[in-house]
Amino acid sequence: MHQPAATYTDKASAYQGATRAIDAILDGEHNMILKMSTINCLLQEHLSHCFWVGFYCMHAGQLMVGPYQGTLGCLHIALDRGVCGRAARTQQTQIVADVHADPEHVACDSRTNSEIVVPVHNAEGQLIAVLDLDSTEAAAFDAIDQQYLEALVQRHFASGPLETAYQWD
Ligand code: SME
Numbered sequence: 001m002h003q004p005a006a007t008y009t010d011k012a013s014a015y016q017g018a019t020r021a022i023d024a025i026l027d028g029e030h031n032m033i034l035k036m037s038t039i040n041c042l043l044q045e046h047l048s049h050c051f052w053v054g055f056y057c058m059h060a061g062q063l064m065v066g067p068y069q070g071t072l073g074c075l076h077i078a079l080d081r082g083v084c085g086r087a088a089r090t091q092q093t094q095i096v097a098d099v100h101a102d103p104e105h106v107a108c109d110s111r112t113n114s115e116i117v118v119p120v121h122n123a124e125g126q127l128i129a130v131l132d133l134d135s136t137e138a139a140a141f142d143a144i145d146q147q148y149l150e151a152l153v154q155r156h157f158a159s160g161p162l163e164t165a166y167q168w169d
Contacts, residue, residue: 011049015148018046026156031163035156036067036129043133044069049141052109052134055120056084058127063088066129071109082106087117087130093146097139109134116141120153122162129157 008014022042026035036055043053054068056077063077063084079085083105087094094117099105105115112134120129131153133141 008046008048011047011144012148014046014048015144018042019148019152021046022152023155030161032128032157033067033166039131039152039156040067040069047133049135049137050133051112051136053132055129055131056088057129058088063130068132070134071111074106074108077106083115083117084130084132087119088127091119091121091127093118093150095141095146097141111136113138114140116145116149118146118149118153121158123158123160125158128162 008017022039025038025042029035029038040053040055044050047053052068052070052073054070054073055066056063057066058064062079063082065073065075074082077084079089081104083094083096083099083102086104094115096102096105096115099107099112099115113136115132115134117133118131119127120131122128131149133145133149135141
């Protein structure tokens, strides 16, 4: 079972706890929304430096908010806007130490001071979403976050088949 965030002494241990839980629970699962919701929940539970976590999904050439945990997220982000848009455009992880100094940043909640946005690809190499983590702390994210989050999205979205739709019948 997982440990509460407060009991971790360092960030790498928190990611190891989170990813152990995520990998165990998502074993054999293929549904995209189920995966995104579970990842959000367990990152939020294990990472004490994370205030908002969620996915923006590619839809009709824009980013559209997907599953998230935290305060109200913007619904649509064009690719030429936001740190999320920049991550999608460049297909490179973006680490922003001070969002107030980034002219592209879109403020959904003024309490956010730093963020990391990681591109999410499927097994065919198509960009399907970005994963956004926000913090109330300044400069909360670094190469450790990047390493664990990139590996996490690679394992859960780019390593096998993905179901993207519900079935209503
Ligand atoms: N800050 C993001 C927008 C999403 S919210 O923070 C939830 C950005 O600049 O793209």
